[in-house]
Amino acid sequence: MTSGSTGTSTASAVAVTKRSPARDFAVLALVAAATLLWEVLVTRLCALRLAFHYGFLIVSNGLLGMGAAGSLLFALRPRIAAAPDRWLARFAIAALVSLPLAHLWMVRFPIDPDLRVDSLASLPSFVLYNLGAALPFLTGGLVIGHLLTVHAGRIHRAYAWDLAGAAVGAVLCPLLLWSLGAAGASACATALLAAGAVLAVDGARLRRLVGGVGVLALAAAPVAEQALPVPSSNEIRYKRGQRVRLGDEKVYSRWSALSRVDVYRVAPEERGMFMDEPVVTDAPEEQLFITQDSSADTFLHDFTGTPEGLANLRLSLYGLGAEVLAAESVFVIGAGGAADLWGAVEGGARRVKAVELNRQIVDLHEDVFAERSRALLERPGVEIVHAEGRAALLRETERFDLLQMSGIDTWTALASGAYMLAENFLYTVEALGDMFAVTGPEGAIQVTRLSGEVEVLRLLGVVHEAWRRVSTARFEECVAVVHAGDFASVLCRKVPFTPEQLARLEAYVERAGMGLDHGPGRVRGGVVEAFVRADDKAAFQASVPSRIDPVFDDRPYFFHFNRFLDWAGARELLNAPASQVQGNPLFVLVQLAVATLLSA
Numbered sequence: 001m002t003s004g005s006t007g008t009s010t011a012s013a014v015a016v017t018k019r020s021p022a023r024d025f026a027v028l029a030l031v032a033a034a035t036l037l038w039e040v041l042v043t044r045l046c047a048l049r050l051a052f053h054y055g056f057l058i059v060s061n062g063l064l065g066m067g068a069a070g071s072l073l074f075a076l077r078p079r080i081a082a083a084p085d086r087w088l089a090r091f092a093i094a095a096l097v098s099l100p101l102a103h104l105w106m107v108r109f110p111i112d113p114d115l116r117v118d119s120l121a122s123l124p125s126f127v128l129y130n131l132g133a134a135l136p137f138l139t140g141g142l143v144i145g146h147l148l149t150v151h152a153g154r155i156h157r158a159y160a161w162d163l164a165g166a167a168v169g170a171v172l173c174p175l176l177l178w179s180l181g182a183a184g185a186s187a188c189a190t191a192l193l194a195a196g197a198v199l200a201v202d203g204a205r206l207r208r209l210v211g212g213v214g215v216l217a218l219a220a221a222p223v224a225e226q227a228l229p230v231p232s233s234n235e236i237r238y239k240r241g242q243r244v245r246l247g248d249e250k251v252y253s254r255w256s257a258l259s260r261v262d263v264y265r266v267a268p269e270e271r272g273m274f275m276d277e278p279v280v281t282d283a284p285e286e287q288l289f290i291t292q293d294s295s296a297d298t299f300l301h302d303f304t305g306t307p308e309g310l311a312n313l314r315l316s317l318y319g320l321g322a323e324v325l326a327a328e329s330v331f332v333i334g335a336g337g338a339a340d341l342w343g344a345v346e347g348g349a350r351r352v353k354a355v356e357l358n359r360q361i362v363d364l365h366e367d368v369f370a371e372r373s374r375a376l377l378e379r380p381g382v383e384i385v386h387a388e389g390r391a392a393l394l395r396e397t398e399r400f401d402l403l404q405m406s407g408i409d410t411w412t413a414l415a416s417g418a419y420m421l422a423e424n425f426l427y428t429v430e431a432l433g434d435m436f437a438v439t440g441p442e443g444a445i446q447v448t449r450l451s452g453e454v455e456v457l458r459l460l461g462v463v464h465e466a467w468r469r470v471s472t473a474r475f476e477e478c479v480a481v482v483h484a485g486d487f488a489s490v491l492c493r494k495v496p497f498t499p500e501q502l503a504r505l506e507a508y509v510e511r512a513g514m515g516l517d518h519g520p521g522r523v524r525g526g527v528v529e530a531f532v533r534a535d536d537k538a539a540f541q542a543s544v545p546s547r548i549d550p551v552f553d554d555r556p557y558f559f560h561f562n563r564f565l566d567w568a569g570a571r572e573l574l575n576a577p578a579s580q581v582q583g584n585p586l587f588v589l590v591q592l593a594v595a596t597l598l599s600a
Contacts, residue, residue, distance in 0.1 A: 047259065334356060335361060
């Protein structure tokens with residue numbers, strides 16, 4: 001949707017302007033650029049203040065402001081017709097004032113980041129937050145709708161300028177975020193509106209005043225982020241029953257088009273490791289805590305000179321596959337803090353290749369905190385590549401003993417229901433097939449997800465569907481399911497596990513204090529093993545109240561666990577932890593109610 005969506009609703013009652021069409025089109029393009037820049041920026045602000053998916057909801061509600069602008073223009077058409085140029089100046093100044101106010105509102109408004117969609121108590125603040133974000137859409141829509149109406153006879157040219165400006169704004173936002181941060185990008189959007197207002201207003205004195213505002217906004221852009229940073233939670237839960245306290249110990253922060261990456265120093269008493277059970281408390285190595293959009297957490301360990309720290313990897317899922325399979329080569333999707341790489345190396349792998357989507361994470365290892373990863377990356381055969389996981393799989397020509405992927409998604413959107421309409425092409429049958437394709441004839445994949453029963457069963461279903469396309473063995477002889485705390489790993493080979501590998505698996509699980517939900521050669525009971533051993537897996541999946549059937553590229557909604565018409569179950573699980581359920585249909589309906597309220 002472009003900023004020109006207000007259309008020509010004010011009809012023909014507006015008189016023809018006396019101004020130059022070229023000047024009006026320049027105003028139109030500048031305001032469209034600023035409005036689209038703001039539209040993209042809102043998603044980034046919400047990723048820090050609330051959760052990533054709420055940004056899209058607030059943008060959609062904000063666009064109602066453009067519809068409201070059309071309605072307001074229609075209601076004011078007799079007055080506007082009498083002095084169209086004067087009203088254009090008023091609208092342009094209103095847009096100039098509204099954007100920095102809206103940015104301040106979104107950064108400082110005290111909204112609870114743990115918004116509960118089933119609580120009426122949190123609804124008023126959320127509606128107010130939406131209204132503040134919508135203000136620039138309303139005022140920008142007034143300028144754009146007015147000019148499209150005034151130049152209805154030249155609508156093809158006017159709309160072309162509108163689209164061109166919108167395109168420039170959409171491109172500018174990620175570029176400005178990288179160099180200036182959110183506040184700097186907002187200041188540049190304000191400068192664009194000031195430039196448009198200079199062209200829209202009459203009178204030399206007023207133009208100098210408006211132009212001065214634009215110059216001040218540009219001058220402030222390089223330092224605005226330091227003066228008005230977007231706050232994130234200073235206390236982030238990363239383990240059941242534990243918290244890492246953040247805030248004053250931030251040592252790095254930078255925006256990009258993908259996220260804002262913050263790095264915090266971890267106090268000795270707060271050090272730990274993901275994907276282990278019981279919790280590793282003896283962590284002698286120095287640690288940094290990396291968050292992306294105040295979530296997507298990972299530790300950056302400095303294992304240099306701390307063999308006892310490396311030993312902790314053998315108490316976590318990071319080292320499971322490499323050690324159990326005695327893998328010589330490992331391909332990792334999602335480098336993160338490099339725990340998977342360290343685990344593979346500690347497990348005996350000589351060749352480790354990791355792909356990482358976020359360039360900033362690669363920079364942390366190679367440049368910003370290079371001293372912590374140097375001992376790893378300087379090893380022959382170890383590398384981190386900046387690439388998207390699925391695309392990297394399709395281009396890969398080397399074959400590996402093990403492909404490893406540990407919890408790859410953004411925790412920012414893990415509120416119940418967030419993935420209802422989100423796509424994830426790393427957890428589809430075709431994606432798992434691509435993973436098997438980069439492994440050798442006896443290769444394996446290890447996929448780690450949250451250990452909620454429903455999520456593990458769906459992951460197993462996807463793995464099985466991909467596995468049966470590359471193997472003729474018995475599935476229960478080729479797969480093991482290990483859980484450690486809040487996480488579970490599915491380790492699946494193309495061929496059956498050997499007796500030596502099974503012995504190492506049993507020893508690993510016992511030493512680390514983990515649980516083995518299924519392992520070849522022994523009946524343990526439980527729903528996970530029941531699924532693995534089921535002859536008719538489709539019938540088993542259909543019998544479960546939640547959706548655990550395989551997902552494919554044409555419907556890649558791995559996290560949609562609820563059946564849409566199961567309202568009773570959806571109500572019960574509406575605010576359940578992400579480790580239990582995601583993709584709640586009531587989440588979408590609650591947001592529809594909020595949008596309806598804002599429309600009214």
